[in-house]
Structure formats: C-alpha cells, structure tokens
Amino acid sequence: MKHVALVLGALLAGAPLTARATVFEDGNSAAAPQGDAPPPGWDALSPAQQDKLAQIDEAGIQALAGKIDRGEPLSADDQLVAEALAILMTAEFDGKLTYQTGDIKVGDGLATLRLGQDYRFLGPADARLVIEEAWHNPPGEQPLGMIVPAKLSPADPRGWGVVVSYVEEGHVDDADAASIDYDELLAQMKEATAKENESRKAMGFPSMHLVGWAEPPRYDQARHSLYWAKELGGDEGGENSLNYAVRVLGRKGVLELNAVSGMTQLPEIRPEMEKIYGLVDFDDGNRYSDFNPDIDTVAAYGIGGLIAGKLAVKAGLFALLAKGGKFIVLAIVGLFAGVRAWFARKKQ
Numbered sequence: 001m002k003h004v005a006l007v008l009g010a011l012l013a014g015a016p017l018t019a020r021a022t023v024f025e026d027g028n029s030a031a032a033p034q035g036d037a038p039p040p041g042w043d044a045l046s047p048a049q050q051d052k053l054a055q056i057d058e059a060g061i062q063a064l065a066g067k068i069d070r071g072e073p074l075s076a077d078d079q080l081v082a083e084a085l086a087i088l089m090t091a092e093f094d095g096k097l098t099y100q101t102g103d104i105k106v107g108d109g110l111a112t113l114r115l116g117q118d119y120r121f122l123g124p125a126d127a128r129l130v131i132e133e134a135w136h137n138p139p140g141e142q143p144l145g146m147i148v149p150a151k152l153s154p155a156d157p158r159g160w161g162v163v164v165s166y167v168e169e170g171h172v173d174d175a176d177a178a179s180i181d182y183d184e185l186l187a188q189m190k191e192a193t194a195k196e197n198e199s200r201k202a203m204g205f206p207s208m209h210l211v212g213w214a215e216p217p218r219y220d221q222a223r224h225s226l227y228w229a230k231e232l233g234g235d236e237g238g239e240n241s242l243n244y245a246v247r248v249l250g251r252k253g254v255l256e257l258n259a260v261s262g263m264t265q266l267p268e269i270r271p272e273m274e275k276i277y278g279l280v281d282f283d284d285g286n287r288y289s290d291f292n293p294d295i296d297t298v299a300a301y302g303i304g305g306l307i308a309g310k311l312a313v314k315a316g317l318f319a320l321l322a323k324g325g326k327f328i329v330l331a332i333v334g335l336f337a338g339v340r341a342w343f344a345r346k347k348q
Contacts, residue, residue: 041091
C-alpha cells in the first residue's frame with residue numbers, strides 16, 4: 001500500500017497548474033473537461049477504475065486524501081482510486097507539454113541532439129515547468145531543454161528526464177582529471193550541501209543530504225566527457241533521489257546533462273545515460289578541439305569543479321505533504337470535481 005501512496009504523492013507534487021489556480025482563485029475545483037469529452041487519461045483507466053470514480057463522492061475523496069496525508073494503509077478500493085487519480089493527473093500535466101523528436105538543435109548553433117525514436121525533447125519553458133512544478137524544485141535558471149523517454153511522461157512516478165543546459169565560463173582544462181581524490185571531493189561536497197540547506201529552508205523547501213556516489217566519476221579523455229551519479233536523501237524520508245550527470249566539454253564551455261529520478265531507477269537510468277551520452281555533439285566551431293588559446297579564455301576550474309555542481313530532487317509524497325498537506329488535499333479534490341462535472345454532463 002505504501003507504493004500506491006508514493007505513486008499518487010509523486011504525481012501530486014506536480015498537480016496540474018489549472019487545478020492549482022482554480023482551487024486558490026475561487027475556492028472550488030479544477031476546470032472541468034469541456035463538452036462531452038472525457039478528462040485526459042480517462043481511456044487509460046481500467047473499467048474497474050472508471051466505475052470506482054463514478055461511484056465515489058467528494059467525501060470519499062477527502063477521506064482518501066486524508067489517509068495519504070497521514071501515511072495510513074490504503075484498502076484495495078482506495079488503491080484503485082488512488083492509481084486512477086494518478087493516471088488522470090499525469091495525463092493532464094502531460095497535455096501542457098510540447099514534445100519534439102528527431103535531431104534537435106540547441107543553443108545558437110551550439111550543439112545537436114540526435115534523439116531518434118527512443119527519446120523526446122522539451123523546450124526551455126516546458127523543461128522548467130517539469131523541474132519546478134512536477135518535481136517540486138526551487139525556481140532556477142531556465143535550461144536549454146530536457147530529454148525524456150519516448151513512451152513515459154516525466155510527471156509519471158516512473159518517469160525521468162535529462163535536463164540539458166550550457167555553461168560558458170571558458171575552456172575547461174582537463175589536466176587534473178587523473179589526479180583528483182574523489183573521496184576527498186565527496187567530503188567537501190557534503191559540507192557544501194549542508195550549508196546550502198539554510199537557503200533551501202528559507203525558501204520553504206526541505207533539506208537535502210548528499211549520501212554518496214551512486215556511480216563514481218569517470219572521465220573519457222578521447223571524448224572529453226565526464227560522468228558520475230550522486231545519491232541524495234531528505235529530512236522527510238521517502239525514496240532517495242538520483243542525480244546522474246554527464247558533462248561534455250566544448251571550446252568555450254560545458255554542455256551539462258543531468259538525469260533526475262528515484263534511486264531505485266539507477267539500473268534503468270544507467271544504460272539510458274550511456275546511450276544519451278553518444279547522442280550529443282557540439283557543432284562545428286564549438287568542439288573541444290576547436291579551442292584557440294590566442295583568443296579563447298580558460299575556465300577558472302578543472303574537472304573537479306565540474307563535479308561539485310548544483311543538485312536537484314524529484315520530490316515524492318512525504319516531502320510534499322510535509323511542505324503543505326492541505327494544499328495536496330485541495331489538488332485532489334479539484335481534479336475530482338472536474339471528473340464529477342463531466343459525469344453530470346454525460347448523464348444529461
């Protein structure tokens with residue numbers, strides 16, 4: 001039953017913006033589906049789930065939300081409804097995103113992502129929506145975009161995404177790659193993460209703790225690329241987060257690819273990152289080998305500095321409820337009210 005609570009909770013972390021806005025503006029519910037069209041995701045529900053949603057009333061939804069808020073076990077019927085609501089919330093959020101496929105140009109002639117049929121791309125605004133609304137991270141700089149699986153929404157509890165960004169702070173000299181003490185570096189990063197928690201708490205976000213390496217750093221000298229993975233935990237419990245990072249060095253800066261997911265997804269993410277690693281190419285004039293020492297600047301840091309970057313989490317149920325359980329209950333009730341309104345029109 002705990003799994004069901006985590007499934008629903010992870011999605012409630014990214015409750016649709018329409019549901020959120022309507023709940024807080026008029027105190028009522030999410031915008032109902034228009035006309036005779038069913039709510040997004042309805043066709044993905046099993047007949048049993050559709051029947052349960054047709055039978056349950058608002059009091060039942062309130063009771064279910066309360067159980068999830070308190071971390072209580074769910075009955076088989078509760079589980080069915082919770083999973084149905086999770087599917088609907090994922091579908092509604094996913095409908096706000098615009099996916100791109102094939103060869104994707106990022107930056108102004110900076111690089112090309114050759115995604116093929118296995119992956120999709122979200123532009124800067126959509127990527128930020130996923131990071132901040134679906135994954136509940138603090139507001140930050142807008143990335144170049146996000147790579148996501150072709151058949152899985154980043155709002156799904158099983159979903160994941162690779163955030164793509166570019167940092168132009170000069171050509172990174174990789175001479176220190178072979179001499180870094182990664183155990184010492186990890187200790188320094190843990191200390192830095194602890195200090196950053198003060199600002200996270202001030203913004204109303206839970207603390208994070210760097211547990212250790214999920215994958216120790218490795219540098220590919222031939223491709224001038226670096227990859228590693230970190231395991232992150234939080235004060236509120238729940239599944240630890242995975243930050244899987246790839247850094248592709250270029251002429252004037254670094255292309256950053258960060259996969260964010262739950263730690264249990266490491267066996268799945270590892271081979272995916274190995275594939276994505278080979279799909280990224282700097283365009284002519286921006287490659288590492290294009291560096292011109294006479295006109296190009298050199299970064300003030302080396303490989304070690306690249307590894308000690310910022311962290312992101314994919315929040316689950318308990319982190320969100322700790323921040324505002326009442327808000328989550330309103331989001332559930334808002335979504336349900338839209339579904340009920342559709343039932344009423346259907347009967348007419």
